[in-house]
Amino acid sequence: MIPLSDRKTTNVLLKAEKLTIRFGGLVAVQNFSLSVPAKQIVGLIGPNGAGKTTVFNLMTGVYKPNEGSVHLEDIELTARGAHIIARSGVARTFQNIRLFAGLTVLENVVAAQSWQRRGKSIASLLSWPSVVAEEKEFLKQAKSVLAFVGLSDYEEWEATSLPYGLQRKLEIARALMTRPRVLLLDEPAAGMNPTEKDELAGLVRKICSNYGLGVLLIEHDMKFVMDLCSQITVLDHGEVIAVGTPSEVQKNPKVIEAYLGADSLSDTNSLDTPTGDKLV
Amino acid sequence: MEQLIEYSILPLMLFGITAIQALGLQLILGGAGLLSLGHAAFYAIGGYSAAAFSVYAGPALGITQPFLLMSLSLIAGGFSALIAGLLVAVPCLRLQGDYLAMATLGFAEISGTALKNIESVGGTRGFTGIAKLSSLAWVFVTLGLVWWALSRFRRTGLGMAIQATRDDEIASRSLGINTYSAKLSAFVVGSAIAGIAGALYVHALQFISPDEADFSRSVIIVLAVVIGGMTSLFGSVLGALILVAVPEALRFAPDAIREQRMIYFALIVIFVMLFSPKGLQSLLMRLLPRRKAKTATARGGSK
Numbered sequence: 001m002i003p004l005s006d007r008k009t010t011n012v013l014l015k016a017e018k019l020t021i022r023f024g025g026l027v028a029v030q031n032f033s034l035s036v037p038a039k040q041i042v043g044l045i046g047p048n049g050a051g052k053t054t055v056f057n058l059m060t061g062v063y064k065p066n067e068g069s070v071h072l073e074d075i076e077l078t079a080r081g082a083h084i085i086a087r088s089g090v091a092r093t094f095q096n097i098r099l100f101a102g103l104t105v106l107e108n109v110v111a112a113q114s115w116q117r118r119g120k121s122i123a124s125l126l127s128w129p130s131v132v133a134e135e136k137e138f139l140k141q142a143k144s145v146l147a148f149v150g151l152s153d154y155e156e157w158e159a160t161s162l163p164y165g166l167q168r169k170l171e172i173a174r175a176l177m178t179r180p181r182v183l184l185l186d187e188p189a190a191g192m193n194p195t196e197k198d199e200l201a202g203l204v205r206k207i208c209s210n211y212g213l214g215v216l217l218i219e220h221d222m223k224f225v226m227d228l229c230s231q232i233t234v235l236d237h238g239e240v241i242a243v244g245t246p247s248e249v250q251k252n253p254k255v256i257e258a259y260l261g262a263d264s265l266s267d268t269n270s271l272d273t274p275t276g277d278k279l280v
Numbered sequence: 281m282e283q284l285i286e287y288s289i290l291p292l293m294l295f296g297i298t299a300i301q302a303l304g305l306q307l308i309l310g311g312a313g314l315l316s317l318g319h320a321a322f323y324a325i326g327g328y329s330a331a332a333f334s335v336y337a338g339p340a341l342g343i344t345q346p347f348l349l350m351s352l353s354l355i356a357g358g359f360s361a362l363i364a365g366l367l368v369a370v371p372c373l374r375l376q377g378d379y380l381a382m383a384t385l386g387f388a389e390i391s392g393t394a395l396k397n398i399e400s401v402g403g404t405r406g407f408t409g410i411a412k413l414s415s416l417a418w419v420f421v422t423l424g425l426v427w428w429a430l431s432r433f434r435r436t437g438l439g440m441a442i443q444a445t446r447d448d449e450i451a452s453r454s455l456g457i458n459t460y461s462a463k464l465s466a467f468v469v470g471s472a473i474a475g476i477a478g479a480l481y482v483h484a485l486q487f488i489s490p491d492e493a494d495f496s497r498s499v500i501i502v503l504a505v506v507i508g509g510m511t512s513l514f515g516s517v518l519g520a521l522i523l524v525a526v527p528e529a530l531r532f533a534p535d536a537i538r539e540q541r542m543i544y545f546a547l548i549v550i551f552v553m554l555f556s557p558k559g560l561q562s563l564l565m566r567l568l569p570r571r572k573a574k575t576a577t578a579r580g581g582s583k
Contacts, residue, residue, distance in 0.1 A: 060454055086456035098451035100444050102511065111444035112455040117437035124436040125429055135435075178456050 011038045013214040014182040019058050019068035028054045029238045036182050036214040043229035044218045047258055051238040052218045053095055056184050060092050061085040091180035093171040095187045099159040105170055106155040109142040112177035149173045165196040185217040189224050201228050291528045293484050296419035297477050299520035302504040303426050304473030310510035312466035313446035318384030319474055320497035321391040322361040326475020328401055330357035331410045331482040350413040354479045361475020365468040373463050392493035406489030414483035426473055430513055442466045503545055507552050509559020518561055
């Protein structure tokens with residue numbers, strides 16, 4: 001009975017346990033465990049090539065793990081199809097933005113709810129009233145999500161003609177349209193200027209509180225991660241080397257070594273550079 | 281004059297039928313981003329099935345009323361092509377890359393050879409003795425319906441899923457879209473439309489031969505879609521118009537010029553790829569507003 005009450009207090013949504021994947025002889029991720037609670041922002045950091053995106057790909061069904069499991073509350077997600085995992089409530093964005101280039105901004109968001117429509121194709125071809133009402137309802141939702149991320153003025157733009165920062169926001173809007181319970185963001189602040197980053201941090205916080213989502217984010221910008229996350233997992237060479245609050249992780253000698261090399265231990269005791277620039 | 285009208289009916293029908301075929305391929309190629317090099321095979325299968333229905337099955341069932349017989353033949357043609365499409369797509373769409381193009385190409389060759397060896401549908405001589413049930417009205421009403429349905433289909437959930445899958449499969453899956461069933465639906469519906477076109481064809485010409493499943497026929501349809509503009513329904517109809525009109529226009533030209541029509545198509549494709557990669561329809565769209573702008577400035581200047 002203890003685990004049940006335990007679950008209630010921590011309210012863990014997404015839980016990865018002992019994930020391992022090998023590509024031929026290379027062990028890309030080994031024994032990786034992590035939990036994402038509701039209404040919390042969890043960070044996943046590590047040097048380039050540590051396996052962060054691979055972890056995302058394991059959790060979202062792009063790769064099948066050799067060992068380990070992924071659960072969303074009580075739903076087993078391990079090795080299920082990517083679209084099944086998405087429908088269960090895990091949405092993600094991509095490091096290299098993946099928008100639908102042939103569609104407008106609004107259509108990008110509408111496409112993300114295409115599978116949620118109950119109206120069958122024949123009925124929608126004939127424009128049955130119930131289907132038309134449903135389409136209107138979904139369009140309204142899509143527009144409100146776009147308004148939420150601040151893209152209302154760009155609805156008719158071609159998605160890939162948006163400025164870079166807005167493309168990232170559109171990817172988030174699109175992910176939100178699937179009504180996720182957990183949102184995985186892969187380097188959402190990459191290529192953004194400081195003002196845009198602040199705006200994005202506000203948006204992620206808003207998503208977390210307004211939608212009650214659990215957020216897991218990969219990010220190289222240390223200031224961004226440290227400000228935003230309540231819990232951070234550090235990955236190096238496919239293995240977890242530290243877990244804790246931002247201040248705990250910053251002081252962890254293993255983390256400093258991974259980022260700055262063994263020599264730096266003597267002259268640095270914190271990850272926080274004066275400028276807050278990214279370290280990697 | 282009367283002769284001219286009579287003469288122009290057949291090319292017009294051929295244009296309508298090619299346009300329907302092209303619209304079907306547009307859904308597969310432009311909609312789902314899948315290259316099918318066997319579209320003519322589905323057209324031929326639809327044609328043969330429809331003919332077999334109206335010649336053998338229809339009378340056996342006691343259906344002789346032309347309108348009913350033609351309607352049912354259309355359904356028979358579309359349905360048989362749909363089943364054939366399923367047979368090809370179910371195994372092939374699980375593969376990545378260009379396997380589908382190869383598989384459809386192989387399927388078209390097999391279909392052509394198979395049809396040549398079925399004596400009850402005429403074998404190599406082709407299927408004859410089909411009633412003339414089709415007409416200009418049948419062709420253009422069907423073309424209109426297919427066009428309307430496809431333009432509406434784009435906005436449905438499945439239509440959006442198909443376009444999203446074309447643009448980015450990994451992103452689509454991450455958003456809950458079943459990309460396999462999206463591609464499968466596009467392929468199967470596109471094939472069924474080709475089958476309907478085949479049904480119209482056999483009842484217009486009262487004849488079909490196994491050559492209709494030929495690779496060169498499939499290429500013509502791919503050309504129509506590419507020349508017109510892959511992303512647009514109007515483009516496919518425009519492309520079909522060009523591919524039917526050019527050989528017709530050359531009918532009166534000397535033999536030496538006429539026989540090179542594939543060269544002209546190749547030149548058109550090169551021209552389109554160089555100057556308007558989104559097809560002739562996008563060229564038209566770009567030219568039209570420019571002309572408007574010109575007349576506006578002209579008016580402004582005269583004031």
